[in-house]
């Protein structure tokens with residue numbers, strides 16, 4: 001008898017799960033609440049879809065499913081993902097390890113999936129939100145506003161809560177919760193941080209190389225280096241995105257959350273001291289504005305001067321030792337207080353979700369036989385650089401194949 005499989009959600013993980021289940025011989029139906037599948041993919045990688053990364057390591061992932069990564073990726077990792085897309089006809093472009101379709105268009109990924117789903121005769125029900133899933137004697141019941149149908153297996157790929165405009169608004173967590181699955185706290189990740197203070201407007205738009213270190217209740221949590229972007233409400237850019245999930249959890253636990261920013265990221269304490277000492281001696285007769293020109297972006301110089309309580313018209317030689325120390329310390333470690341992350345609407349992924357302790361290595365539910373999970377609905381979140389789509393494709397493959405074959 002042909003196995004029937006329902007895939008709930010037509011995102012990256014859902015489309016991959018459907019393709020793999022159909023290739024393994026199952027009769028597959030996708031349920032997608034939007035009027036079309038794959039909406040989120042179109043906005044990934046600024047429309048270019050950074051779908052994976054050659055530099056793959058477990059340290060690029062967080063969450064209770066982190067330990068699944070080496071096992072799953074051994075079966076379907078970066079090499080297999082590249083081969084999968086190449087076989088469908090994609091030429092791949094690599095930039096510093098980041099992988100993209102060479103067309104420069106995220107729509108290529110979606111089109112290739114659409115053609116393959118059609119070739120495999122996968123049924124696609126768009127505009128159908130699944131409102132309940134229940135195990136029964138006839139199989140797994142999938143209920144929508146339109147009908148109730150029974151399947152041999154159901155794969156939940158409803159995504160998380162990030163970018164809800166694309167369809168993933170946390171509805172999948174409710175479905176999983178109804179089945180008895182534990183949902184670990186869900187927070188925005190890969191997003192900007194809102195900070196205390198009214199002075200951000202004067203530096204908004206500045207981008208600079210920086211090292212940023214996150215602290216929660218005084219404890220160092222993590223450190224990142226890269227291009228910092230200052231916005232009118234706080235800090236953004238890749239290094240901020242990378243630490244944002246940790247900041248979100250710290251804030252959720254109501255811990256005092258701060259970020260120390262070093263604008264001289266290459267220099268250790270001694271090198272900084274030497275740099276400033278030489279400068280104070282060499283430029284003592286110049287006004288502070290001239291003294292600082294060339295250290296970093298002019299707007300940052302001006303902001304740090306005012307935070308140190310120094311007027312630009314003062315001569316460097318006249319500035320008191322205490323003020324100098326303050327200024328030097330601001331360049332090396334400007335501490336800002338984080339008040340919030342940006343909301344889910346402005347986050348690329350959500351951290352948290354279905355607890356992977358209740359999911360087997362083939363992504364089958366340990367609670368309800370016949371139910372599987374893949375993608376962002378699971379408590380796995382990757383860093384920037386193609387790691388989240390790779391997770392969607394790897395987990396979608398494993399769940400799709402297992403759902404098609406397990407009886």
Ligand SMILES: Cc1cc2nc3c(=O)[nH]c(=O)nc-3n(C[C@H](O)[C@H](O)[C@H](O)COP(=O)(O)OP(=O)(O)OC[C@H]3O[C@@H](n4cnc5c(N)ncnc54)[C@H](O)[C@@H]3O)c2cc1C
Nearest residue numbers: 009011012013033044045130159167168375376386388389
């Ligand atoms: C702006 C942006 C840029 C990004 N860029 C990148 C990038 O370059 N590289 C990268 O690796 N990652 C990127 N990501 C993250 C990546 O897109 C996601 O992690 C990935 O798409 C998640 O796939 P998914 O299939 O698990 O979930 P989703 O893509 O969220 O798909 C879930 C689908 O399920 C549907 N659905 C939900 N509930 C129901 C229901 N009850 N019934 C029926 N359908 C339902 C939704 O409508 C949605 O279509 C980006 C994300 C955003 C928002």
